[in-house]
Amino acid sequence: MPDRHIEFTTDKRFVRRRTEVKTIEAMVHMYCGHHHGPQAPCTECAELLAYAQRRLERCVFGDAKPACAKCVVHCYNAAMRERVRVVMRWAGPRMLARHPVLAVRHLLAERRPIPRMPVKRKRASEPPKPPKPPKPLD
Numbered sequence: 001m002p003d004r005h006i007e008f009t010t011d012k013r014f015v016r017r018r019t020e021v022k023t024i025e026a027m028v029h030m031y032c033g034h035h036h037g038p039q040a041p042c043t044e045c046a047e048l049l050a051y052a053q054r055r056l057e058r059c060v061f062g063d064a065k066p067a068c069a070k071c072v073v074h075c076y077n078a079a080m081r082e083r084v085r086v087v088m089r090w091a092g093p094r095m096l097a098r099h100p101v102l103a104v105r106h107l108l109a110e111r112r113p114i115p116r117m118p119v120k121r122k123r124a125s126e127p128p129k130p131p132k133p134p135k136p137l138d
């Protein structure tokens with residue numbers, strides 16, 4: 001039997017992260033439209049958006065994820081983290097007026113319990129491995 005595939009962006013099993021994709025999309029569009037001209041999103045903002053979506057797709061917590069700002073895992077690289085922070089700081093307070101449903105959902109998301117960092121289980125038989133250098137995120 002062939003494997004069945006479901007789409008991250010449309011399947012209701014991913015409803016939380018799908019909503020978050022919509023939220024960041026709305027925020028980047030508002031920010032870019034205001035700062036970079038009417039052709040939002042511009043190339044740079046589209047890149048930021050693609051990056052944010054990829055991070056959401058690969059979130060280790062899946063749909064149990066906390067609001068990104070409260071997360072203990074820092075999955076953004078430093079440059080992207082700074083860029084998304086600037087967008088959110090500007091667009092955040094404007095969301096309630098422009099996208100009230102998304103804004104309220106996000107406020108509720110911020111009250112979700114915050115999962116701890118996932119811990120890798122060690123097997124007693126395994127010899128200790130030398131620490132790996134941290135991998136840069138794409």
Ligand SMILES: [Zn+2]
Binds near residue numbers: 032033042
């Ligand atoms: Zn832009």
